[in-house]
Structure formats: structure tokens, C-alpha cells
Amino acid sequence: MITPTAADVRAWSNVNFDWAELGYEEGTPDPLAKPVEWALGWLQTVTGQQFDSTMTDVNLVAMAEQATLLKTQQIAFEQQQDFQETATDDVVASFSAGSYSETHVDPIKRSMVRTLNQNPALARLLWGLMTPGMVDYWTALLTGKDVPASATAEIDWGEWYGPYEPVPGAWGAPGYWEGLP
Secondary structure, three states: OOOOOHHHHHHHOOOOOOOHHHOOOOOOOOOOHHHHHHHHHHHHHHHOOOOOOOOOOHHHHHHHHHHHHHHHHHHHHHOOHHHHHOHHHHHOOEEEEOOEEEEOOOHHHHHHHOOOOOOHHHHHHHHHHOOHHHHHHHHHHHHOOOOOOOOOOOOOOOOOOOOOOOOOOOOOOOOOOOOOO
């Protein structure tokens, strides 16, 4: 995989997704480059994967490209002034003003789902992209339960004489037993 760029993200976007409307018109330097960099940093931190030439599995590459697109779109959307002014709306279950009312996902229910991202498609991709160690990490963090684990350590017992002999020769000096019947 070649690390995704702003040009890649633009190419992967749906034709109806208007980057210019979000303030990311094509140019040199491309203003979308920084949100792509942010998205990659976040994705690599969450998944434990490097989105570069070390990723060779074609399935992971496809998922990584899609995740990069979705996270970049999310970051670009969240950078809008209207979104920033109402960023706390995510913690409001519902509100009304006069005859207008709006219902949001209950923040308590959202936290109980224990998802890594509010975008369901991106959340599914994250779990598929994670290294086994990051799956264990996020599972433990989100559920509050440690992931079962085990480890094996090899021990060189070559210098030991047995479990009951605290020091060599405690049960007789070397050669003591050799002359006995």
C-alpha cells in the first residue's frame, strides 16, 4: 500500500461529495492534505497498523483506503464552523424550541454501545484493521474487562539439582553416593 494522499481521497470520494462546499477546494498546496494526515495518524493509532508499504494484504489495503476516506470526510465535516459551534449537540438527547423539536441518539445509549467511532461503517472497518494486540487493548478499555491471556517462559534448569535441594551438595558431597551399595 502506498500511504494515501489528498489526491487519493478525492479520487475515492463519491462524485456527489462536495469538498469545495466544506472549504477544501483543490489547489497547491492541497488544503485537504492536513485532514488526510490527521485521519491517518488517528487510524494508525487506533488500529496499530501502519498505512504504508508494510501493509501488503490486499484485503487490509482496501479496508485501509476506505477507512482513510471515511475518517477524512468526518474530519472535514467536523471542521465546519456550524459543527464546531454545536459540537456539544452530541451530548444532548433531545431539545425543542417553540414548535421545532429534534431528537438525537441518547448519549447514555451511545456510550453503552462502546463503539470506537459514531460512524458505523468506520467503526466496523476499525475492528477489521486492528492488530491482535489492539483488539485486546480496545476490548479491555471499552468493556472494562481484561482480555484473557497467557505466556510461556523457557527456563534453563540445567544448573539445578532438583526442587528439594536448595544448594548443590546439600544431599551429599559429589561422589558420596557412588561408593554405596
